[in-house]
Amino acid sequence: MSYPQIDAVPDLRAELISKAYGSIQVLKGISLHLRPAELVCMIGSSGCGKSTLLRCLNGLEPVDGGSITLDGAPVSPLDLRRRVGLVFQGFHLFPHLDVMGNLLLAPGLLRPEFTKEDTDYAEQLLARVGVSPELFNRRPHQLSGGQQQRVAIARALALRPDAVLYDEPTSALDPERTADVVALIRDRQQEGLAQIVVTHDMPFARALACRTIHLDHGEVVADAADLLTAPRDERTQRFLRACLA
Ligand SMILES: Nc1ncnc2c1ncn2[C@@H]1O[C@H](COP(=O)(O)OP(=O)(O)OP(=O)(O)O)[C@@H](O)[C@H]1O
Numbered sequence: 001m002s003y004p005q006i007d008a009v010p011d012l013r014a015e016l017i018s019k020a021y022g023s024i025q026v027l028k029g030i031s032l033h034l035r036p037a038e039l040v041c042m043i044g045s046s047g048c049g050k051s052t053l054l055r056c057l058n059g060l061e062p063v064d065g066g067s068i069t070l071d072g073a074p075v076s077p078l079d080l081r082r083r084v085g086l087v088f089q090g091f092h093l094f095p096h097l098d099v100m101g102n103l104l105l106a107p108g109l110l111r112p113e114f115t116k117e118d119t120d121y122a123e124q125l126l127a128r129v130g131v132s133p134e135l136f137n138r139r140p141h142q143l144s145g146g147q148q149q150r151v152a153i154a155r156a157l158a159l160r161p162d163a164v165l166y167d168e169p170t171s172a173l174d175p176e177r178t179a180d181v182v183a184l185i186r187d188r189q190q191e192g193l194a195q196i197v198v199t200h201d202m203p204f205a206r207a208l209a210c211r212t213i214h215l216d217h218g219e220v221v222a223d224a225a226d227l228l229t230a231p232r233d234e235r236t237q238r239f240l241r242a243c244l245a
């Protein structure tokens with residue numbers, strides 16, 4: 001697979017991102033820095049703003065304040081969507097398209113015609129996430145939850161993004177498939193992609209063994225490499241205890 005070299009992959013930086021829905025201030029000045037090949041886990045209670053933050057980082061949701069830059073330069077929402085892939089919570093596959101169509105739609109939109117190279121690449125990605133060729137012509141409702149989730153991951157990679165954001169990528173997977181996702185994420189890291197993984201799945205988070213951010217009520221309360229093993233902030237300690245209960 002032809003990914004850019006590590007030094008060609010840009011730095012993703014969010015500075016003081018704020019976002020409200022009506023009177024609810026969901027994100028309250030979030031700053032984070034994602035370096036090439038960096039893997040970051042994000043944890044936090046339901047409703048604390050994790051999915052909203054990912055949608056802002058991939059340009060789907062306009063921010064009210066703050067900035068998002070790639071290599072220090074501001075990026076348009078369209079560019080963000082092209083360069084930062086998002087695997088949605090709940091998959092959001094296109095219901096009227098088969099598996100291949102789901103992977104090829106975005107490259108097809110960006111170029112007038114998708115090429116044999118796009119199709120080959122889509123096949124490689126699907127193989128990599130464990131989707132076998134007999135499923136390529138099925139539509140989402142003809143797939144299991146775990147199969148849909150794997151197609152959603154392959155679709156996010158189909159645009160050859162510089163960074164990938166995963167919103168609870170293992171919620172529908174059994175432990176064996178979860179291990180596949182860990183391997184898949186590690187491979188992307190080797191290729192230089194920056195990645196953020198939102199998860200409630202603590203064994204999965206521990207298997208990723210990476211820098212972890214704890215989001216609470218729209219704020220970053222802790223950001224540390226040893227957050228899961230040696231949490232210092234009291235709110236993080238409480239959250240991790242609740243996860244174990
Ligand atoms: N499009 C929207 N319109 C209005 N409110 C929204 C919208 N999207 C999210 N919210 C609200 O913003 C808050 C944060 O939601 P978000 O989905 O980001 O949380 P989350 O941390 O991803 O939660 P979960 O762990 O349950 O997925 C919630 O109060 C939610 O109701």
Ligand SMILES: [Mg+2]
Pocket residue numbers: 050051052089167
């Ligand atoms: Mg969410």
